[in-house]
Amino acid sequence: MPLLSWKPEYSVNREDLDRHHQEMFHILNSVYDNLMNSRESSFLLPSIDRLSGIAKYHLSVEEQCLREMCVPDIDHHIAKHREFTESIEMIRNGYYENYLEASKELIILLGEWLFNHVLKEDRKYSDMMGIPGTADKTLDN
Numbered sequence: 001m002p003l004l005s006w007k008p009e010y011s012v013n014r015e016d017l018d019r020h021h022q023e024m025f026h027i028l029n030s031v032y033d034n035l036m037n038s039r040e041s042s043f044l045l046p047s048i049d050r051l052s053g054i055a056k057y058h059l060s061v062e063e064q065c066l067r068e069m070c071v072p073d074i075d076h077h078i079a080k081h082r083e084f085t086e087s088i089e090m091i092r093n094g095y096y097e098n099y100l101e102a103s104k105e106l107i108i109l110l111g112e113w114l115f116n117h118v119l120k121e122d123r124k125y126s127d128m129m130g131i132p133g134t135a136d137k138t139l140d141n
């Protein structure tokens with residue numbers, strides 16, 4: 001059974017960003033499944049690589065969207081993105097010492113990211129997605 005499943009109500013109203021989010025849910029669930037069932041040590045590193053790749057690409061696309069919408073306090077939002085990508089690399093470093101601990105840390109990091117950042121912070125902008133220059137006006141109302 002998956003730990004967290006993507007649902008249509010999680011959409012940020014942009015198909016490519018939704019697909020990236022769905023991929024992150026998939027990675028979370030596959031790492032969780034490996035930890036709970038087979039515990040293959042070789043499983044984690046490719047998952048970290050996949051997450052790192054999709055996260056960097058996804059966040060650059062999302063940041064471009066936020067700039068186009070003139071989102072206020074964008075620096076704070078982008079700082080959260082940087083923290084996330086740095087945390088992934090810290091987990092990669094920890095993998096070589098203790099892959100089970102690194103698996104747990106990845107599940108916690110990605111679970112919290114999807115639940116708190118994607119489903120709360122990113123969705124604030126979903127109604128304005130794709131409408132340039134709207135976020136600074138809409139969020140004030």
Ligand SMILES: [Fe+2]
Binds near residue numbers: 121
């Ligand atoms: Fe974001």
